[in-house]
Each structure stands twice: as C-alpha cells, then as structure tokens.
Amino acid sequence: MNESLDWVAENQDAMLLFGGKVVVALIIIIAGFMIARALSNFMVKRLDKSNIDNAVVSFLAGILKAIIIVAAILMSLSHVGVQTTSFVAILGAAGLAIGLSLQGSLANFASGVLIMIYHPFKSGDYVDAGGIQGTVQRIELFTTILKTPDNKLVIVPNSRITGSEITNFSEEPTRRVDLVIGVSYKADLKKTKEVLMDVITNDERVLKDPAPRVAVTALSDSSVDLIVRPWVNSSDYWPVYWDLMERIKNALDENGIGIPYPQMDVHLHHPEGEAGEMRVLKVDKT
Incomplete structure (x- = not known):
C-alpha cells in the first residue's frame, strides 16, 4: 500500500x-x-x-x-x-x-452527383445524352434511365453522360423546325416561296413570334434548295414536322412545282470518221 x-x-x-x-x-x-x-x-x-x-x-x-x-x-x-x-x-x-x-463505380457516382447538382436535365425531358436519345425516366446515383421513342428502356452509366455532349430538347419552351425543300431549276422561286409560306402560316401550331422564314439556301446539282424554318412549342415539334412535310409535298404538286430527284446526263460521242449518232442518256442516280 x-x-x-x-x-x-x-x-x-x-x-x-x-x-x-x-x-x-x-x-x-x-x-x-x-x-x-x-x-x-x-x-x-x-x-x-x-x-x-x-x-x-x-x-x-x-x-x-x-x-x-x-x-x-x-x-x-x-x-x-x-x-x-x-x-x-x-x-x-x-x-x-x-x-x-471501384474506379468505374466511383466515376459513375461522382457523375451522378454532378448531374443532380447542376441539373442539365430532369425527369420527363427528352435528351440526347451519352449518344442515346430518349425521355429521362429516372436519375440515379450510378445510372440514368432513358426511354427511347420506340419504348425501350436504356440504362446509361452517368460517367458516359458527363463525358460527352448533352442536348436537352425540352429545356426551352420553343423549338425551330428546320426543313430543306428542293425544287426544280425551272420553278418560279417567288411563287415557290409564297406556297411554302402559306403552308406554314396556315398551321395554327406555328408561332407568330419568332416569325417563320423561307429562303434559298443552296444551288445543288439537280435542285434549288430552300430552307423552311417555322417556330413551334417544343411539345409540337414532331407533329408539326411530319405534317408540314406532307402538306408541302401536296401544295407543290397542286401548284405544278416540281421536286426533282438526283440524275445526271451521259453524252456518248463517236470518234471522228465513224458513222453513228450521238445519244444522250439520263441515268437515275437514286
């Protein structure tokens, strides 16, 4: 003690x-x-x-x-x-x-956190992410689930999404429909532009502001190309796109405006001194 x-x-x-x-x-x-x-x-x-x-x-x-x-x-x-x-x-x-x-999983996790923090897209948006186009169903920590237009579910690793370009088609309320219409070189361009403008302005889904645009964009090998650019609500993009293509074709036919297909002229020449005639053959390239 x-x-x-x-x-x-x-x-x-x-x-x-x-x-x-x-x-x-x-x-x-x-x-x-x-x-x-x-x-x-x-x-x-x-x-x-x-x-x-x-x-x-x-x-x-x-x-x-x-x-x-x-x-x-x-x-x-x-x-x-x-x-x-x-x-x-x-x-x-x-x-x-x-x-x-776990470097692959950690990369997907870090990418998932970045997606949830910066919100490049949200559930319900139609996007092009990681090379896949579809509607976002769910955003998870490691993957993002997209539904394609043909109703397939695609599970995309988040690192693939953040490592490539992301296009969000639903972020803005309006979108521009870009159409290129080729007409014959014999067509009256003034009349053609009037016909195209009538078609797009008669569609109630086409917005007045910004104003639609019709203009010549290129002189191609067998056609004069015109751009047709109306603005629509994002939700109306594809219905307007498909409807305008059909209506434009019908309107051009009704007004006698030709829509050419690619073709080329082949000229056959006989050597001098040989009898024969020159023929011009038209070969369809389609």
Whole structure:
C-alpha cells in the first residue's frame, strides 16, 4: 500500500499532465462530433434548397460527418501521445486500394452527383445524352434511365453522360423546325416561296413570334434548295414536322412545282470518221 502511495506521489505531476491531455482529447472528440453534426445539418439545409435528390444529400452529409469525426479522433489520439502516422498511412492505403478497385463505380457516382447538382436535365425531358436519345425516366446515383421513342428502356452509366455532349430538347419552351425543300431549276422561286409560306402560316401550331422564314439556301446539282424554318412549342415539334412535310409535298404538286430527284446526263460521242449518232442518256442516280 505504501509503495502504491509512494508511486502516486512520485508520478503525481506526470499523472496530472496526462489527465489534462485526456480531458483535452475528450473535448476535441466532443467538439468534433458537435461540429460534424452542425456542418452536416447545414449541408442538408443548403442542398435541400437546390432540389437535389434526398439520397444524394444524405450520402454527402454522411461523408462530411464521418470525415470530421475521424479527423477529431486522430487529433485527440495525437494529443495524448499516440502516434497516428501509421493509422493515416493505413487509411490512405485502404482508400487507394478501394478507389482503384471501384474506379468505374466511383466515376459513375461522382457523375451522378454532378448531374443532380447542376441539373442539365430532369425527369420527363427528352435528351440526347451519352449518344442515346430518349425521355429521362429516372436519375440515379450510378445510372440514368432513358426511354427511347420506340419504348425501350436504356440504362446509361452517368460517367458516359458527363463525358460527352448533352442536348436537352425540352429545356426551352420553343423549338425551330428546320426543313430543306428542293425544287426544280425551272420553278418560279417567288411563287415557290409564297406556297411554302402559306403552308406554314396556315398551321395554327406555328408561332407568330419568332416569325417563320423561307429562303434559298443552296444551288445543288439537280435542285434549288430552300430552307423552311417555322417556330413551334417544343411539345409540337414532331407533329408539326411530319405534317408540314406532307402538306408541302401536296401544295407543290397542286401548284405544278416540281421536286426533282438526283440524275445526271451521259453524252456518248463517236470518234471522228465513224458513222453513228450521238445519244444522250439520263441515268437515275437514286
């Protein structure tokens, strides 16, 4: 008993110093938990205002909380004299190994987070993403699910989407329908433009502003090409496109305006001194 008391008396200063370090270490851990909770709650509130998926918000908040808590524990251990260098090295090596083995999945996850944060498209939009055109059904952490016009579900990895161009056809309320109509070189261009303009202006779905446009765009090998550019609501794009193609064909036929098909003239010449006649053959290139 006396020996124990003597040891305590001899090491009293060291015990008090160590006890103070333990108290400080506990304060660091408690403060770390409080800071982690406060910051994670702050992140949740901020991201909720951005309409980011709740699963992503919870996951990111959990990661932030875990990082702060681990950092607080390492700081507290270091404060009481525990060498944390080896722990950090082990954690770093483990993280590297996991990252290399799951690099494809991690790339898809990071891309999914970016999609949900920046909102290049949303559910219900018709897009061209990752080389696939379709209506967005769901945006998940690792994949985006599209439904093609022929009713097929295509699951596209998110990294493929963010690694290529994204075209959102539904983002803007209006779209321009671009048609190229070829007519014969014998056609009266003034009359042709009037016929085309009548067709598009008589369609109630065509918008008045911006005004539709009809103009000559090219003198091709066998036709004069005119551009027809009406503006419509995005939801009316394809119905107007298909209807105008049919109505334009009928209107041109009714007004005697020819729509040529590709052809070329082949001239056959006989050498001098040989009897015969020159023939001109028309060869259809279609």
